[in-house]
Amino acid sequence: MSKVVKVFYLCSLQERAGKSFLSIGFIQKLQKEGKRFAYFKPIGCPRGAYSSKADKDIEFILQTVYKDRNPYDLVCPISIPDSYYVDLIDSSRKIEYIETIKSAYDKIVKDVDYMIVEGAPSIRKFVRVGIDDVSIAKALGINDLIYICPESSDNCIDNIFFTKNYFESRNVRMSGIIFNKIDLEYIARIRELQKDHIAKYNLPVLGIIERSIQLFSPRVNEVMEAIGGEFINEIASAGLNNTVETIIIGAMSAQAALKYLRQVKKAAIITGGDRADLALAALNEDVSVLILTGFIQPDAKVITVANDKNIPIILSPSDTYTTMRNLERLKPGIQKDEIEIVLKLIESQIDWDFLLK
Template sequence: PPDESMNIIETEHDIDTICPVSITPNYYIDNIDIEQRTEYTEKIKKAYEKIKQDCDMVIIEGTPNFRYYCRVGLDDVTIAKELGIDGIYFILDVSTDNFVDTLLFTKKYLDFREMKINGLIMNQIDFDYVERVKELQKKHIEKYDIPLVGIIQKDPSLSEPTVLEIMEGIGAELINNPPDESMNKNVKSILVGAMDVTSAMKYVRQSVSAACITGGDRSELILATLESNVSVIILTGYIQPDIS
């Protein structure tokens, strides 16, 4: 089936063009020589040239850290220079004052590599830390001549899939006919029903909008869980429960 993320970003390019090179985290230092590095770099450049033909702007996501793949010459800064890019946007997801240290360290490194920070984006920031970021912006960030492009507050719903999304993700089959609104319920936690009913129900009652995973032969636990506030019960083992 087509990759759903391709629909989200609305592109006609296939995944091999969007991500032309994939490097495993282990043994790449031994496996990537100068010839392989050149091949990977050319693949990335070719994909970039193809994508940018019909785009006003191309966003290139880097690795989780500037250090990654530095030893083999495939780190973010090296690739950016190969593509003719002279500035980047730095994204941080830290809700402590330590982000200022990280920003300063990164700026010094990028200055050394002759790469400009076009802007800072604070991502997944805790609600109670947003004002602190604004305060530090005036006292510290502006001193480094780095624009604060935006602050994206942490949204718990992004990590709370719906029942329908879980069902589609694991290829599950419905064994009852719930109302449509039940399929749109969010799942906020996961419970594994491996205990006896009495012990398991202590956790079930304390949870809110949970997905309970248990064997299809655990009829007593299934019946007890149906009377609770769980969003969905996921049965394993390809066993249909006997709840007669």
Template sequence: MNTLVTSLEESTGKTAVALALARLAREDGDSVGYMKPKGTRLESTVGKTLDEDPLLARELLELDADVADLEPVVYSPTFIEQAIRGRENPDALSERVREAFETLADGTDRMFLEGGGRLDLGGIVDLTDPDVAELLDARALLIAPYETPADVDDVLAAARPFGDRLDGVLFNNVADAAFDQLETDVVPFLEGKGVTVHGVLPRERTLAGVTAAELADELGATALVEEGLDAYVERFSVGAMGGDSALRHFRRTKNAAVITGGDRADVHTAALEAPGIHCLILTGGHRPSSAVLGKAAEKEVPILMVQTDTLTTIERAEDVVRSGRTRDERTVDQMESLLSDHANVEAILRG
């Protein structure tokens, strides 16, 4: 039995779901294997570019497997450029993926495959997630976000290329405000369209963002105010407007960090008045006034100072949240609990 965990977009929880399902299957007595045919979450270490997810899988599932098999195609910018220039042979790549899969699958009852960042990624070498499902005879579990009914269009469009290989949809990281409508209206609608919904997982704060302390560490920031560093940040707001406009904007934002110049006292003050702002990230190496520091300490809103400019800081901060620095054994443990409580795990594993 082969299960491909795929998704509509990046950062939907594919890795956590795939590894949690693998561990649940193993608890049921199956021997399991893991593979990510296209390495997309790339980090450079010791001169090699590797995907972090297979490394985590090898550790948590205690796999005796070569990284070159766990990740047969390193889908890096250089690889993409070479493929576009005709220097990568799609047939040879498919054969490499197939051979790696056969090596990993030997002696296992179940294989869990993790898709790329998006299900259509890999099209330039005929290795989209639907292509991989066909190549490796896998059933696809589609991980989807949900905020509004309009998102159903995306789910149906994503389901279509898998055809009969689609096992079903798992909605993940669903906010409380959208939960009832999804279960009451959307799930029955999709089931009526022939799309099985295996579960709706509620938003778990510790899985949806990173702490201010983790942000500080990843950005190389100096914590000018350390109170509140354990607060979670899920999104960012840029303080580029005047004080009054900024306050109106910040009050509509939840679980956010404000990124702004260290010399924008009006924006600092506005941010500290908004209950949904959990952190200030001040750019350009400018220290704020002692009054701002004092107020932040009083309200337990950490202030981080970085030397980089605002645009660079935004890009780096968003990458930290998007890449999910909390992805570790704790994350997989939490996902196991969410799946057990809110998904039909038996149906997913039965395929």
């Protein structure tokens, strides 16, 4: 390979750092700039353990921003599920995996000037069996990795330097940092840290992207799937696309709960199916969905009001705590109607002059 291909290898120490989000943005930006580029994700994570080999995020990317470019198997040559996976990839198969990845990568890299490579959920992932991000990067001849930092606390500095040292110990380089999903109040602090700690180590900050409540909030549809719930008011089905920005558990009296209900936007209210008082109070506020636990059918009046306001009611089979825990595990994906917002954010907040030079 004689020509120089610029590679954006996006990796992170923490999971859920927003690599898919960044990939969607990078793809759109390079497309808009008319660049010859390709997107590659060495290892995908199928939804079910063994049921399907398709990674949800990659499928979404192929259906929206990266249509008709490369087939799934070339974009993502390997699929490894998230549970009991070590047995599948004992080190004896390491060579086989690396070869498969390399062969796919070589096929798509030959016609492009830029490569977007989306790393594993964490740089720790698959390190036991030698197919972690750094090992793959090295096998592909990539020495520069972009570190994605999703932390809105001073911990970020320790993690950046830990990763930097780790990369150096393995003879790769941190070529830049993208702060992603940062809380608004922490942005000014990052600028301070950049000035006082990061700049002197010649680590470029490629961008600081604020946590977008809209993008990282699930839709009611996703909430329903996460809790295994049943949607009971068909009339309000338009509301299944509502965004859920806050979750509130309604346990106190309706009167007392009002104070909290009034403060929130686009909330999912979790309460018992037999709490008509609270459900009715909540329906007057900015509510996206009503989740009724214990599979208890609500009062007819609750359904009527919810129908009027197009607010879906979901019956959850579990108790309140379990429902809440399942919701916390939910990893909301980017929606089709949000990809333009992603481009806008990536375009305005990333230093493209530096990246494309």
